[in-house]
Amino acid sequence: LAGLRQIDSTGIGRFIACFNRLLAVQGTMGMAAAQPTIRQSFRVTRLDTVFRFYDDTATALTHAG
Numbered sequence: 001l002a003g004l005r006q007i008d009s010t011g012i013g014r015f016i017a018c019f020n021r022l023l024a025v026q027g028t029m030g031m032a033a034a035q036p037t038i039r040q041s042f043r044v045t046r047l048d049t050v051f052r053f054y055d056d057t058a059t060a061l062t063h064a065g
Helices: 009-024 036-044 057-062
Strands: 030-032 052-054
Touching: 030 057, 052 057
Parallel strands: 030 052
Antiparallel strands: none
16 A cells, blocks of 8 residues: 555445455455555544554565465
């Protein structure tokens, strides 16, 4: 998510839809390298309690699965 500078409700909805599809097949989803403004958007909607956030891609991949 490093290149993402802003997100709206439609964008957040897309993440939720992908997350739900992954859960249906016992998959996982992590958010890597999100800018502070993006993390704040998830925090305001309390979705930061649903999605796992990692500082970078390498850390996210270490915790995948």
